[in-house]
Amino acid sequence: MFVNKGQDFQNILQVRQNLQRKTKKTTPSKWENRLADAALRQAAEGGYLISPSRAFLLERCQTAGKPSLKDIEYIHLSHFHIRTLGHIQSCRHLRVCILNNNYLTRFSALENCPYLVRLDLHSNQITKLPDENFWREMKSLRILNLHDNGIGKLEDIQSLCVCVNLVVLTLYDTPLSLKANYRHHTVNSIWSLKALDHHVIGDEEIIEDSLFSKRFTAMNPKLFVDLCPKQNEALNDRTLQSEMKTVRKILSDINRILVHGSPVVVIQRWVRGHLSRKALG
Template structure:
């Protein structure tokens, strides 16, 4: 195990000799490139959060990490899906954090990541639901349609709440009901 968080490290060049390393915590440093970790194939947990990583290595790099289950990359500088696409080669990655990155601010970010990494069970400290997987695979939608549905759902909920608790609307509903019953008699 290596725990070198907040040590102002700029690279991981000396880690290539750590062949049996299983847990590596390098959070809150100034690391930009992790290529030297390629020989640490026995890693189970890798914490690179709070660094200055802008792009991750390719698929071939991650295929070697057959035991890697937990990967923390939050609070880094990855800004597009292409910067993290290599993670799809990691065969047993169960939990990944990418929150507080420019990528996580993009629309449908979560759905893209979830459907790119098949072994993933949790993303950004939230368990992945079946709905998230099925929604994107079976019902891909344009962001505009998704937003319109969301707006309609919010407006509907506001109308429901207002109809239940607005004294004016309650009185109007009662009067209309009374007048309708009077006419139908």
């Protein structure tokens, strides 16, 4: 009998998408988790999911003149049906890693990549984050995209508090983001954060019992920022330099918004200006 493997995989994808739509609204049940695991296991057994090999990474990551995985600094492998990190964990000098829209369930092996500046894992199958030991090593990490995953526990956010230079975090479209105190808990657990999901963090969210005008309220439209921007370049044309340019733009946009959207920053700027003028006589 002829078996349409392409159609089989489309059926598996449909199961995954149906579960994703449901788990964005609620924490997945044990039955739903088992169903998702079974679908992914079937896909893996059918050869539809991959684990990046050394040869695959060297070919895909434009490593001309760089024959070693440890020399790779930039990986962009979205929509590649990746199930496990494979040899990505050997890319010790990785700085930008974009693995969105795959089938990853865990990524703790990236602890071998302490120079990461941006890590994009949105739209995967992640339900649990690594512990503090993992995040403590990520001293260079500035941007972390985790939206559209199955993360549902506030305890996972607590482990991120030791990621001391993390500025940007996205967790929208997760069961966790539906919890009533999600944003308050996240903002006050990760002190280095300047932007969460679609908005720059306002002073009202940080300073307890503060009363500011409507202009400075939490998630005011003027505090909106795009933390996962689409790029104009074709995938094959993107480089570490262009990705780092995107990182700098995101951070610059946040700082620009804070200059006018944070009462504390506005007051500090006014005081510095006053003291400078006074010093000049």
